[in-house]
Amino acid sequence: MTAQGKRPTIRDIARNAEVSPGAVSLALNGKRGVSEATRERIVEVASSMGWTASVAARALASSKASAVGLVLARPRESLDAERFYFQFICGVESVLTQHNQALVLQMVDDITEEVSVLRAWHGQRRVDSVILVDPRHDDPRPPQLRAIALPFVTVGSRFAGGGAVLIDDTAMIATALEHLVQRGRRRVAYVCGMDTLQHTQRRQHAFLECGEQLGIETLLSNPTDYSEHSGAEETIRMMRRHDVPDSFMFDNEILTLGGLSAVVGMNLRIPEDLFFMSLEDSPVCRVVTPQVTAFLRDPSVLGSAAARLLLNDEEHLVADRVEKLDTPTLAIRASTG
């Protein structure tokens, strides 16, 4: 059935079906311009010949790349980033595949390189749109993309001219603090992430704000780089204060692990002496002793939402599309009593 050696082109099908190549294209793409009978015949011939459209030819003729770009500023060697991004990519990929779109992925060292990759992709007509992760304060990417008219969706923040997938960081922080307060905690420490990232700033703000509303003491760490080391360091630093916290929130599970090792070193016990909580779940939260209370969220949902936003985009409407995701639920485990 399948042509050996040479892959059949639209012209071969036209010949076999006794129509013009143009008609084949119309028929195969489900466009009007051919009668239903002709269409069926053409489709039949095409499938019997094992025909598949050449992506390159299609891209060139239609001037659509049928691809979405994603660049990752190379995650520091952290378990967290790997887990998060891998699942994120899975989510993006699954949606794109359904729509016959490709994912173009590149890792870079920093955001400056990222910007040049985005520009290059545009120049090469390699992608039709891009997904931006880790939105920052004064982010250089959105203005660049607006300038070259490359549609984009951001994950975690919203920028003018682009779509956005949003998570309610404030609600997460509130849920976390309420849980702690409910269990009698009065002095909460928060070991946060990199403050160049917008969501870190939102979380910090929410933490202080919400703590005040609940009438508890809030201790904010210095910004960290999400490493185990910095998690331990900040934990130790905050435990040296005279107003010692009675509970810790960590921005992710790696910081949490760092905090755990620090606490073990100080001969303190969890949850007897201290409560622990992670804003990001991971198998490690369930494997350590005691198991760590954490927010459950599936990064692939973020990815698939972003991809969907981009694909549903008829005529660049992305610019105004926003999808708000549900606030992750808190999995309460032994580390908070």
Added chain:
Amino acid sequence: MTAQGKRPTIRDIARNAEVSPGAVSLALNGKRGVSEATRERIVEVASSMGWTASVAARALASSKASAVGLVLARPRESLDAERFYFQFICGVESVLTQHNQALVLQMVDDITEEVSVLRAWHGQRRVDSVILVDPRHDDPRPPQLRAIALPFVTVGSRFAGGGAVLIDDTAMIATALEHLVQRGRRRVAYVCGMDTLQHTQRRQHAFLECGEQLGIETLLSNPTDYSEHSGAEETIRMMRRHDVPDSFMFDNEILTLGGLSAVVGMNLRIPEDLFFMSLEDSPVCRVVTPQVTAFLRDPSVLGSAAARLLLNDEEHLVADRVEKLDTPTLAIRASTG
């Protein structure tokens, strides 16, 4: 400097440089056919206009996709797979990018789907070659790829007609057993992986063989699915024997975690009562108490080696290329004394 709106094409450059489009192509690709002076002028004009080749046009004209395919039979929800594959992808991607090649990535549910994705990619001329991971016994992929003449490289085993990146499983097992024997262990249990995978079979064989040479008792588990649950289950099962093992080797860190939880449940202590070792390292091995002895290896090295093999391939020589990677080193930690 940069053209606004319309991206410049080769024709625009030809016009500005007062040469033919063909000459521009030759100049820009560093091929002979234009004088050095002309080439320089053309390159100058191109860069001043911010020109970048359209990947689609180039692919169509040269009938090269400039892309490498990788399909992942969707990893079970395991930390291990995520970590491993993410790093693997990073390695592949870094090499491809250097050579201006794209990575086309797709996740599927099983190997049957994988085969049809590979065929589809070929039909669409989406990739020039592919990387195959998780080689199996009676693997259906190599014959299919040979039939459609799509070059491939396998990771972990070698197949006729394809290149291969190999790891010396036998040496790893030998190193592991020698370490245990050296510390006085005489009854080693090995909790292995899925036996549909070739490397599992090789490891099992090496385990029994090498154990005999060292004159120790070897206990092989049933095949597992790499889940924490199965790790615990097999550990318990083997600890119920009358000839109780004095040490355990686990195929990866997730199985190790399962084993750990089982051992805790039996009120046994590591390393006092039992030694533990993982054939795959991961942050979790360093985070649990006691820290677990494990082999250090960087999956990105596997990925970059595979990509390099594919790209260095002039005229389909891949078929005979084999790259043997260094045997990973063993990081000795508290779990083995």
Added chain:
DNA sequence: CTGAAAGCGCTTACAG
């Protein structure tokens, strides 16, 4: 509703 033609932006034989 239908068909033949032009064109997407490159590369590469092919004559000069």
Added chain:
DNA sequence: CTGAAAGCGCTTACAG
């Protein structure tokens, strides 16, 4: 060494 032309495999205005 150089240039003009054909062609890669599609899609899409454009006349019939």
